[in-house]
Amino acid sequence: MIVEDLSNADCLVVPKEIYRQVAEFLKADAELDFDYLEFQTCADHPPENLNFVAYLRSLGKGHRVGLKIVMDRRHPALPTLADLWANADWNEREVFDLFGVVFHNHPDLRRLMMPEDWIGHPLRKDYLHPNVVKRPD
């Protein structure tokens, strides 16, 4: 694992395959005790990467950590954390809705913000909609 120093929190770059195990460990370990999920989101970096981040905090110990997963933006998929921290449920639904990331074993993976019949994932950088006018450079 590589620790990437951010301006206010350490962000661990985690391979996609062990993301779930790392999250389980961070929650279960008594010394780390990450009992609070702040948020999960994505940032699109075309042409190849889709970066997923999840920020965790320990209310008792007062420390926090960010997990970052670099994914292939053609078929992004991750395991869910909704059973570890309950607010991961809607965070993951939002990421699924706006970025098209599929979460395995998610209890209820529906669109959250956009209508059910919406086509495309609006926060992707290459998303185009006929009503959206591109800002001139």
Place this chain on the structure above:
Amino acid sequence: MLTTEEFELNMGPQHPSTHGVLRMVLKMDGERVVACDPIVGYLHRSIEKMAENRTFSQVIPVTDRLDYCTSMTSNYVYVLAVEALADITPPARGEYIRVIMTELNRIASHLLWYGTFCLEIGATTPFLYAFADREKILDLFEMASGARLLYNFIRIGGVGRDLSQAFLDRMMEFLDGWEPRVPMYEKLLDENPIFYNRTKGVGYLSQEKAKFYGVSGPNIRASGIPMDVRRDKPFAAYEDLEFDIPVFDEGDVFARYRARMEELRQSARILRQCFEKIPGGPATLPLNYRIKIPEGETYQHIESPRGDIGCYLVSKGGDMPWRCKFRTPSFVHIQIFRDLLPGVLIPDIMAICASFDIVLPETDR
């Protein structure tokens, strides 16, 4: 023979007690809720996508629209993230003005909550008192920023305009007149048996559940967890100011009401200290309007009246954000209704929903 069956009830999107457009699909057994599925997204204005197509300064008025009850905190959290990336430290006077503005906004927001919360459970009088007092704070904001609701006041490197001595004097005048009214607010409700029966023991949220769901702000403090960003990770001038964090262990609607009323007093206490301690000098740094931010990413959070509001900002070195995500407290608080509402009666839904102080524009963004 009489047969009974469960039925589905849509509460909202247009319902006066949902504070905006929240739809709750309730499965009912008579008057009792069996299951609840909150549906949001009716106010989705793609604020995060809009932020990607504006310069860093132009995003500030967009953040106003995140939460129309506390625009100052939404401005502030975004500006804090930009400043963390660009390594800008605002002058000391600017930091104090930010504290004054966020605390005044906290009082205004809690008063609005107090009024509507009472309206929800059938008390009309407190609403009128609360709004008359909130009006005076809006006048102060108008004096400082020119706007009553959407201020665009906290800017990168400082604030939009310096505060005059006349503003500070008028703020003290307001505090002197308003603070004695807080006990009156409480007296209207605390000793009222109807209010007591409607709120005591209703909507119990345990400590474990509050953590599991990621609840924040007065709601988690009413469940016995002393979590407050102003204390855990002091921003602006909060390090120099003295204040208490009111914590209650009951975790019910009544405790959430008590937590907010105590916070009103603490905010007034902070404002009085700011009046004494505010330093002179410039309030803002002379910066280029079209500022370029170095490459990087950051997550900053502050304490809004509703809870822990955060901004995750990614810059690629241009003059526009690459990605700007807002972690909003109401987004988290609405999820907990799936857990709290099953088993309660329809009238309790209003009391519980109102006690969490949800704001829908902030949820849907």
